[in-house]
Amino acid sequence: MPTIPSTLRATARRVPETVAIKFGDYSCTYAELDAEVDRTAHALSDLGLCRGDRFALMATNSDRYVVAFYAALRVGAVVVPVNPGSAAPELQYLLSDSGAKILAYDLAVAGTVDAARSGFPESLGDIVALTEGSDDLALTSLAAKSATGEFEDVPTEEDNSLILYTSGTTGKPKGALFDHHRTIWVAVGCALNTGQKVGDRFLHVAPLYHAAELCIMLVPGTMVGATHVIMAAFDPVPVLDCLESEQITMMFGVPTMFQFLLRVGLLDRDLTSLRTAMFGAAPMPASAVVALTEALPNVDLMQLCGQTEGGPGGIYASVDQVRARPDASGRQATMFAEVRVVDPVGNDVANGEVGEMLLRGEGVMKGYWNKPEETAATIRDGWLHTGDLTKVDADGYMTLVDRLKDLIITGGRNVYSVEVESVIAAHPDVVDVAVIAKPHELYGESIVAVITLRDGGSMTLAQLQEFCSDKLSHYKIPHDMVLGAIPRNPSGKILKHKVRSGLLV
Template identity: 45%
Template sequence: MNLFEALERNARYQPDKTAIIFNESKYTYKEYNAQVNRIANALISYGVKRGDKIALMMKNSDLFCFIYYGILKAGGVAVPVNFRLTAKEASYILDDSDSIMVFADEDLAEVVHKASEGNDKIQLQVIAGSNKRENQILLSAFQSSVADNPEREVLESDDAEILYTSGTTGLPKGVVLDHHRVIHVALGIIITFKMGPEDQLLHLAPLFHCAQLNLFLVPGSILGCTQIVRQEFNPVQTLKDIDQYKISLFFGVPTMYNFLLQVPNREQFDLSSVKRCGYGAAPMPTALLKQAMEMFQTDQFYNMCGQTEGGPGGVYLLPEEHKTKFGASGRASYGTDAKVVDENGEDVKPGEVGEFIIKCENVMKGYYKKPEETAKALRNGWLYTGDLAKIDEDGYITLVDRKKDMIISGGENVYSTEVEHVLYKHPDILEAAVIGVPHEVWGETVAAVIVPKEGKQINQEELQQFCREELAGYKIPRIIYQINQLPRNTSGKVLKYQLRENYKTVASQH
């Protein structure tokens, strides 16, 4: 079995059912599969072989869905790239992944052009739209006229995705998942959420993220659900979509729920079709969760806590468990084993802090071309997540901190070391530490604690502009503190937990 066989079955058995809706465009399952085939057959005609890596730097759209599945049908490996990245950031991923092609939206044509400069591996840049740079081809000219299923064998053991995440070094690492692993991710979410072909799904979070892609687009396409795709999250439009399309299963990061609650006269929209809600990617404040339950008039909320390296996979807190274990991250999801262990790999006692580890069918094969990092993360079949957690007597796990000092702002992961590497390039900065501080809207926001060089003063706007040359907008520090000395332990490591404690009250005033 592979990831697209179910899509082909849906095209045969329910050809006229609505599959994808994007803006004014609507596609049946027969048309969905045909559009995917036009991409797959074009890739094959261009010489794409099984195992070739192909990047997508695209926003949510119908075309993203077609190209993603087209890559898989051609036997290729999809490499989704965050469309918010700068050319320099994207360049690293394109090179590291060994991508031979890249698909991009027309407003990203320049970024992709710059990111591909000097990369001899990139054979073709395909632009979705009407404007392109030199050495690029438009998607309309690239697509094949052949809409039949391609005759290419793709095995369950073949690689399907390389999803990039950052490590403690700040350099992105490619998480390799084959068809088998992604299928198990989908089966797990289908069972957990009791999903069926009658569900109406709304894709709001970026599809380059493993959560929206593997937890919802893939299962929705397997089951034959009707799926509404939006390029970006708009609170009013979201409420309209739920009302108009009778969305039955809603997923959003906490920030999305927060914005929905701020919509004036939201009561005018009928949200009664929503029977289940999932949230994840960032902490969900208790007060916000209760308000969200009132807004949707249901207590069927699922807390989803997982890692890209897990497919994603990890622990879920089910609706009935919210009543007795409110605030916990949850217990191991379907088909997953989860533990909290000490430095020797032994289970910690209830209430003690240790490292959160998981084992399941959907845990990554490894980090692409990084055997040492893979060996550190995968030990005896277990994925060592690097997250610190506690476990109670009933087996419920609660994450308490992140070894990697990762910041989650509006559902986006920001790795402090990556930002610090850029800050240290500034000529007037002696030392820098990046932390996440509480934010009422975004959950956390990025703050930089700076020690200027003697006689120097750091201008906030100038420093933000400096960072903008190398960092995506959501990674740029929004708050900057200037101090004389960073707190360190005896080994010289910066005490970031102390900085977070020092500035959490001050930050709330920003």
């Protein structure tokens, strides 16, 4: 089986003149990209980066991100993508936990890198900037002075490729470890599931450090020979401009991105080139899914629902399934994967019941980096225990209703926060919502809705309860309401532990 960098080499030989990357005014062909990756691999090797070493990459989306990513893998290193929005203590933790030998960063995060330097672990060797403009060595300059010619791919499919840190919605992130075999299987499955092909033009606006954008867009897109149109950050109007001007055929975005696009004039744009749009990484309210399908009637809108630990992988819904059941999370497992929904003793749940989603397949992680106990608790008998509570309908649709850790038990009855959040999110004055539990002396837990209102909007607890009264059973209706901002990670997932800590202070 090929490795991640060898697929770039193969594409460069198959379609050398195809444009590989467009970033602002810069563009390069696949032959040029492969040659630049070779030069950068020589530079990294000269710094002492070897097979199995960890290479931390902290950068916003750019052409240099792609070059550094493939070059480190070509050397045989394990890439550790770091959220460029990380604070100094978070960066220190990831470098220490991963045992990174080299940190590469772009100038946009230089301030964070400088603030964190005093706490960098002793295991960290070189610190390099992707481009010139700092006091650190610049990878572009090193590559320009390095040897020319092909750098022979070092890794095999069994070698480790990525440590993808989980979003840390319940605490400190854990590193999900993958080898090339697993990452390639995920890429092949995604290419087949979504119809990726040579000649496609991908828009990369979701962050490349994120498992979804990296593993289901960049890696398979490079494998098939797509053109990667890269934007540094999400801004709805420029994104719409890019979709039009660059004739984008495929994109992935988190739900909030699509909701912003709807608000700034999606209906007024010529998006006839857009064939497939995928959303995932966080739930999208059914009302928003309906609005999106109506706004994009000729686009294959697909929902992807999974976990970083799954490759990322899990379940998905095709365009017809999304239109038929906008409230569901998916209908079947992603390619080369299996899914079960089980009760606490491991039996498959009956239709209409709720259980935990389990995953098994070629793309599931090897385990958590240096965390054998957590690995053993999560992967049991070959099945990844996701912690996602899922309802299975008679027609096979699956809907994530909560995380095991977020289940609310009030008066002895189970309340799934996602169900309540979906109802509240449909209120016209609500921009964002998180539903959590608060200790209650009589009922065990009471239900609290934390709500962000639109500008000029207003709501009282009584009005909220009235809105929910004909949409939820009475015991699921919030007992309390707090107005404020909802903390989310860059993937769009609600940071429930931060919501709770803010509420209980």
